[in-house]
Amino acid sequence: QQQVKQSPQSLIVQKGGIPIINCAYENTAFDYFPWYQQFPGKGPALLIAIRPDVSEKKEGRFTISFNKSAKQFSLHIMDSQPGDSATYFCAAFYNQGGKLIFGQGTELSVKP
Amino acid sequence: DTEVTQTPKHLVMGMTNKKSLKCEQHMGHRAMYWYKQKAKKPPELMFVYSYEKLSINESVPSRFSPECPNSSLLNLHLHALQPEDSALYLCASSQDGGLARETQYFGPGTRLLVL
Numbered sequence A: 001q002q003q004v005k006q007s008p009q010s011l012i013v014q015k016g017g018i019p020i021i022n023c024a025y026e027n028t029a030f031d032y033f034p035w036y037q038q039f040p041g042k043g044p045a046l047l048i049a050i051r052p053d054v055s056e057k058k059e060g061r062f063t064i065s066f067n068k069s070a071k072q073f074s075l076h077i078m079d080s081q082p083g084d085s086a087t088y089f090c091a092a093f094y095n096q097g098g099k100l101i102f103g104q105g106t107e108l109s110v111k112p
Numbered sequence B: 001d002t003e004v005t006q007t008p009k010h011l012v013m014g015m016t017n018k019k020s021l022k023c024e025q026h027m028g029h030r031a032m033y034w035y036k037q038k039a040k041k042p043p044e045l046m047f048v049y050s051y052e053k054l055s056i057n058e059s060v061p062s063r064f065s066p067e068c069p070n071s072s073l074l075n076l077h078l079h080a081l082q083p084e085d086s087a088l089y090l091c092a093s094s095q096d097g098g099l100a101r102e103t104q105y106f107g108p109g110t111r112l113l114v115l
Helices: none
Strands: A004-005 A011-016 A021-027 A035-039 A045-050 A056-059 A062-067 A072-079 A086-094 A099-102 A106-111 B004-007 B010-013 B019-027 B032-037 B045-052 B053-055 B062-070 B073-079 B087-094 B109-115
Touching: A004 A086, A011 B062, A021 A086, A035 A062, A045 A056, A045 A062, A045 A072, A072 A086, A099 B045, B004 B087, B010 B019, B019 B032, B019 B087, B032 B073, B045 B062, B045 B073, B053 B062, B073 B087
Parallel strands: A011 A106, B010 B109
Antiparallel strands: A004 A021, A021 A072, A035 A045, A035 A086, A056 A062, A062 A072, A086 A099, A086 A106, B004 B019, B019 B073, B032 B045, B032 B087, B045 B053, B062 B073, B087 B109
8 A cells, every 4th residue: 555644634723832743654665754844835845754763753843753563653843833834744755666655734724 | 955946937828838847956866756736735746757767657648748858957848738737846856776765855846727
C-alpha cells in the first residue's frame, strides 16, 4: 500500500497552543518521512524530516514523533503562532520507486 | 541557496494554445520533477528527470510534454489542454542517486488556468 493517511483535515488552535498532526502508513519500505509546510500561493517547503530508526526529532518549535511498530508519525508545533497558519503535508519516501508519497494535508489556523 | 525558480507565475491559456512552463535551479541537483497540485490537495507527481533523462512518467496525458535541456533547466510544454488541467504546477529538484531523492526542494509554482 503506497498511501499515507493524514489527519485531521483542518485544525484551529489559539496562539501558544500545540497543534498535533498525525500520519499513518502501511508500507514498511518507506524509509524517510518529511513534513512540508505550504503557504497559499507558494510551493511546499521542507520543514523537518525523520528516519524510522529515530523516535523523535526536534528542530526549533517543530517536533516529529515516530512510532515504527504502529507505523505512525506526528508533527507537534510548540508555542504556535499566527504565522504558522498554513497547510502541512506529511510524506513518505519510497526508495524503490524514488518517489515521495504525500498525505492529504492539514490546514492549520492559529488564532491570535 | 536552496532556490528553485519557476516562470511564469500565472498563465491563462485557451484549449487550442501551446505554452511552456519553465523551471531553473542552480544547486547542482541532477534530479528534477514536475508535480501537479489541485486546490486543497497534495502534489501529484507527473515526471522525474534523472541526469537529464526521463526516468519516471506517471502515465501523464501526451498533451503534457516535459523537456530537460540541461542539468539546470526543466520545461513543461503544454498543448491542447482541458479545463480540468487547471492547477498549480510545481517544479522540484534534489540530489540523485541512492537516497538522495528523498530531500526535494520545491519552486513557487505556476498557477495555470485553462479556459
